[in-house]
Amino acid sequence: MASEAPARTTSLTAEAEDQGHYRDYARCVHCGLCLNQCPTYRLWGREADSPRGRIRQMFLVSQDEMPMSAAYVTHIDRCLDCRACETACPSGVEYGKLVELARGRIEQEYRRPPIPRFARNLFYRQLLPYPDRMAKLARLAGFYQRSGFERIATGSGLLKLAGLEARSQLMPRIDRKFFSTDATRVHEARGIRRARIAFFAGCIARMTFTSLNEATLRVLQANGCEVVVPGGQWCCGALAVHAGFRDVARDLARRNLAAFEQGDFDAVITNAAGCGSTLKEYGQLFGPEDKDHERAEAFGERVRDVTEFLDQLGLVSPLKREERRVTYQDSCHLLHGQRVREAPRRLLAAVPGLELVEMRFADQCCGSAGVYNITQTETALELLRQKTQHARETGAATIVTANPGCILQLRAGVKLASTGQEVVHVVEILDRALR
Amino acid sequence: MATRNISGEAIKELAQIVGSAHLLTESLEVSLYEYDGSVETGRPDLVVFPGSKHEVAALARWSNRHRVPVVGRGAGTGLSGGALAREGGVQVVFSRMNKILEIDVENRLAVVEPGVVNLDLSRAVASAGLHYAPDPSSQKACTIGGNVAENAGGPHTLRYGVTANHVQALEIVLPDGEMVRIGGGAVDPPGYDLVGLFVGSEGTLGLVVEITVKLTPLPESVKTLLAVFETADDATETVATLTAAGVTPAACEMLDGWTIRVVESSIQAGLPTDAGALLLIEVDGMREAAEEQAQAVIDLCRKNRAREVRTAQSERERETLWKARKNAFGAVGRVAPDCYVQDGVIPRTRLPEALRRIGEIGRRHGFDVGNIFHAGDGNLHPMLCFDHRKADEFARAMAAADEIIALCIEMGGSITGEHGVGMEKDRLMPLLFSQADLALMKGVRDAFNPLGLLNPGKIFPGGKGCGEIRIPAASATEGKRGTARVDEAGGSGPSGADGALRDRQA
Numbered sequence: 001m002a003s004e005a006p007a008r009t010t011s012l013t014a015e016a017e018d019q020g021h022y023r024d025y026a027r028c029v030h031c032g033l034c035l036n037q038c039p040t041y042r043l044w045g046r047e048a049d050s051p052r053g054r055i056r057q058m059f060l061v062s063q064d065e066m067p068m069s070a071a072y073v074t075h076i077d078r079c080l081d082c083r084a085c086e087t088a089c090p091s092g093v094e095y096g097k098l099v100e101l102a103r104g105r106i107e108q109e110y111r112r113p114p115i116p117r118f119a120r121n122l123f124y125r126q127l128l129p130y131p132d133r134m135a136k137l138a139r140l141a142g143f144y145q146r147s148g149f150e151r152i153a154t155g156s157g158l159l160k161l162a163g164l165e166a167r168s169q170l171m172p173r174i175d176r177k178f179f180s181t182d183a184t185r186v187h188e189a190r191g192i193r194r195a196r197i198a199f200f201a202g203c204i205a206r207m208t209f210t211s212l213n214e215a216t217l218r219v220l221q222a223n224g225c226e227v228v229v230p231g232g233q234w235c236c237g238a239l240a241v242h243a244g245f246r247d248v249a250r251d252l253a254r255r256n257l258a259a260f261e262q263g264d265f266d267a268v269i270t271n272a273a274g275c276g277s278t279l280k281e282y283g284q285l286f287g288p289e290d291k292d293h294e295r296a297e298a299f300g301e302r303v304r305d306v307t308e309f310l311d312q313l314g315l316v317s318p319l320k321r322e323e324r325r326v327t328y329q330d331s332c333h334l335l336h337g338q339r340v341r342e343a344p345r346r347l348l349a350a351v352p353g354l355e356l357v358e359m360r361f362a363d364q365c366c367g368s369a370g371v372y373n374i375t376q377t378e379t380a381l382e383l384l385r386q387k388t389q390h391a392r393e394t395g396a397a398t399i400v401t402a403n404p405g406c407i408l409q410l411r412a413g414v415k416l417a418s419t420g421q422e423v424v425h426v427v428e429i430l431d432r433a434l435r
Numbered sequence: 436m437a438t439r440n441i442s443g444e445a446i447k448e449l450a451q452i453v454g455s456a457h458l459l460t461e462s463l464e465v466s467l468y469e470y471d472g473s474v475e476t477g478r479p480d481l482v483v484f485p486g487s488k489h490e491v492a493a494l495a496r497w498s499n500r501h502r503v504p505v506v507g508r509g510a511g512t513g514l515s516g517g518a519l520a521r522e523g524g525v526q527v528v529f530s531r532m533n534k535i536l537e538i539d540v541e542n543r544l545a546v547v548e549p550g551v552v553n554l555d556l557s558r559a560v561a562s563a564g565l566h567y568a569p570d571p572s573s574q575k576a577c578t579i580g581g582n583v584a585e586n587a588g589g590p591h592t593l594r595y596g597v598t599a600n601h602v603q604a605l606e607i608v609l610p611d612g613e614m615v616r617i618g619g620g621a622v623d624p625p626g627y628d629l630v631g632l633f634v635g636s637e638g639t640l641g642l643v644v645e646i647t648v649k650l651t652p653l654p655e656s657v658k659t660l661l662a663v664f665e666t667a668d669d670a671t672e673t674v675a676t677l678t679a680a681g682v683t684p685a686a687c688e689m690l691d692g693w694t695i696r697v698v699e700s701s702i703q704a705g706l707p708t709d710a711g712a713l714l715l716i717e718v719d720g721m722r723e724a725a726e727e728q729a730q731a732v733i734d735l736c737r738k739n740r741a742r743e744v745r746t747a748q749s750e751r752e753r754e755t756l757w758k759a760r761k762n763a764f765g766a767v768g769r770v771a772p773d774c775y776v777q778d779g780v781i782p783r784t785r786l787p788e789a790l791r792r793i794g795e796i797g798r799r800h801g802f803d804v805g806n807i808f809h810a811g812d813g814n815l816h817p818m819l820c821f822d823h824r825k826a827d828e829f830a831r832a833m834a835a836a837d838e839i840i841a842l843c844i845e846m847g848g849s850i851t852g853e854h855g856v857g858m859e860k861d862r863l864m865p866l867l868f869s870q871a872d873l874a875l876m877k878g879v880r881d882a883f884n885p886l887g888l889l890n891p892g893k894i895f896p897g898g899k900g901c902g903e904i905r906i907p908a909a910s911a912t913e914g915k916r917g918t919a920r921v922d923e924a925g926g927s928g929p930s931g932a933d934g935a936l937r938d939r940q941a
Contacts, residue, residue, distance in 0.1 A: 045530025
């Protein structure tokens with residue numbers, strides 16, 4: 001694995017990106033149609049924790065009409081960035097972009113208390129950008145999970161005592177073998193080649209969702225895609241963008257731009273909706289004057305979620321019958337971030353015998369939201385409790401979704417509520433039906 | 436801007452009533468309640484989130500004791516500033532009181548708390564084949580409590596009526612903290628029809644804490660038609676023809692060309708952007724009747740030179756069309772920072788003339804006026820787009836708006852069809868009502884709300900309540916928007932009561 005950290009290319013203070021976004025903010029006509037779609041507004045009923053209220057606060061701060069107070073930071077931190085408000089908004093306010101810019105400014109100008117500041121810097125600056133460090137950490141966690149330490153910690157009630165029981169359920173299971181992206185690999189298409197695509201493997205997913213990544217390759221190959229896994233790729237930067245570390249995200253973006261410019265591909269494919277949404281929006285990370293802006297825009301236009309791509313391409317591989325009732329949980333960054341709603345549903349409907357039962361509020365966030373379930377655990381668990389209830393009501397044996405983060409969260413949910421349901425990705429359903 | 440001196444003691448009492456976690460005192464948080472969906476503002480001094488009707492009653496007693504106004508608020512989607520604390524005081528936000536208490540499928544009734552979201556109720560009863568019929572465009576966010584206060588309408592008002600037609604009974608808290616039930620089971624309850632009086636009283640008669648609403652069966656069949664016209668005149672004449680022919684659809688909405696283009700850029704519903712106007716018409720009922728009526732509508736549209744009449748082929752297509760209609764006001768945010776959505780009524784037979792003259796008024800003041808409205812009942816919603824940062828645009832927009840409303844009245848219509856008077860149209864009331872009319876209405880308000888502590892400064896010209904100079908109703912229209920404030924820190928003395936008295940004599 002590459003051990004070099006990306007070179008720091010942008011100074012922290014060089015940007016004041018959210019200044020002068022008056023036009024973006026002015027699109028909001030404060031009609032309030034977003035309120036009831038916002039998970040935190042639904043929980044607490046507070047304007048300050050609604051999209052409309054957050055837009056007003058971000059606007060006032062961006063115009064220097066309001067100080068960057070602790071209360072302001074709290075309200076912005078509590079946002080899931082699920083972007084359900086964007087789907088609801090008739091005026092086309094790009095809320096995700098605004099909240100990400102606002103968080104960028106918070107990161108630059110606001111001094112958090114020592115412990116969170118230390119933890120954030122450690123994770124976003126010292127770990128996330130370095131594949132080798134992340135891998136070492138993952139191996140350590142894998143050892144903890146497999147060696148019996150975890151069983152002891154759980155069994156002895158130690159985790160419960162520390163209030164960490166639910167939180168430990170949210171931790172990913174580390175794979176024995178990681179999905180490699182050290183060197184470029186090519187996987188031939190099965191049958192006639194219909195497309196040549198580049199696969200984006202993710203960062204944490206590469207160490208915890210190896211089997212999902214492999215299933216994705218199989219499904220793509222079976223449908224006539226030559227799949228290239230470009231070497232040198234790493235984290236998309238979504239977590240960093242969402243936390244306000246825009247310089248880190250830009251450096252990661254440049255690394256991926258270089259990796260995916262190695263060849264000529266029909267599309268760049270990801271099975272992680274959260275990553276896809278950020279990859280598609282790489283252009284937003286670089287101002288119009290930046291030399292990388294155009295590259296980033298061009299790259300973004302080629303990115304497709306795997307469900308979106310397969311749906312457009314059309315399935316050609318024969319699928320065997322699968323008598324099973326499933327329900328689909330929309331991944332926010334697929335539905336709201338990328339506006340892909342029907343594609344995953346159509347793919348599921350293509351499997352003979354599969355019965356899709358819609359759950360209530362399928363379009364509402366499960367509480368995963370990147371690292372939200374770690375930073376705002378209580379809120380995340382409340383949203384998860386509701387989600388688990390809605391999923392249970394459908395009587396489905398399987399909950400299907402389209403993002404590794406959502407899968408982790410939902411698996412924790414079904415475990416905590418002992419519903420016995422399995423949680424899988426859309427492509428895993430297709431993969432099973434292949435054989 | 437805190438306008439009142441509310442003592443530390445009084446604030447402590449308030450915290451005891453609702454719990455300190457449900458009281459906002461910090462200026463950042465409080466300032467987020469100074470706006471709603473309208474172009475008005477009014478900032479409260481404090482915000483509370485009661486959790487039960489008993490807490491609301493205690494809040495009313497508190498308000499009475501300390502002579503501090505209270506103003507109810509649901510989701511803040513109103514378009515006339517009805518829920519804004521024009522004179523400061525305590526904003527009572529009902530977002531925690533959002534439970535559906537009872538669904539009685541057999542009697543087609545539901546009992547809800549005021550903070551229940553309109554569409555959430557319809558969703559909750561859909562499996563029983565029922566819905567809550569009033570469907571304001573903001574129905575996915577607005578609350579039933581707010582709907583009751585403003586007597587909200589919506590596209591399907593044409594067939595199903597407004598909120599008032601769907602409220603069976605109410606439990607209200609009066610300003611002195613007394614809780615009373617009004618209305619009831621009988622079709623014609625004995626005594627005064629207080630529910631009829633209360634619905635649409637804009638929070639000036641009491642705070643609603645429980646609502647019994649009527650549920651309506653979902654129609655067996657719904658047909659949604661989109662008629663495309665080359666000119667707005669053809670579309671409006673079609674509406675007049677439908678009326679004359681006795682064809683009453685469930686909804687009949689019109690979008691003019693300007694609005695079609697703005698909405699299509701937002702929703703991508705496949706609307707023809709080169710059209711002069713569209714009619715979105717819905718008919719419903721038993722299958723055969725709906726089909727027959729749909730055919731009658733299609734024939735009449737064709738007769739009036741409709742270029743095309745489409746029928747929605749699926750529920751999804753129907754939803755998309757309605758989404759285009761219901762998101763229209765918000766979509767305007769794409770073209771201008773501010774949008775003033777008006778709400779006037781004219782006799783529907785005079786639609787063609789009204790639209791032409793509204794266009795002329797707009798042009799004279801230098802604005803494009805978009806029109807999207809409930810054509811079937813003559814309820815217009817002209818939209819004026821402006822940018823409040825540009826020197827005189829706000830003033831010009833308001834001047835144009837006033838002329839449009841004056842036109843509605845001249846044509847024999849009204850100053851509001853469904854958005855309410857609020858703080859938007861109070862000064863226009865004398866154009867429609869005589870001194871005697873207004874005095875009677877004030878008498879009603881004072882009977883419920885003698886100290887003027889409930890939502891002061893609304894409905895009646897010249898503001899209302901403590902610390903305001905009384906402007907005789909007749910001269911109010913000559914004055915500026917709003918009223919002169921003499922004693923901003925006032926409100927704890929008996930001046931409110933005196934004011935009310937003087938009002939009655941005025």
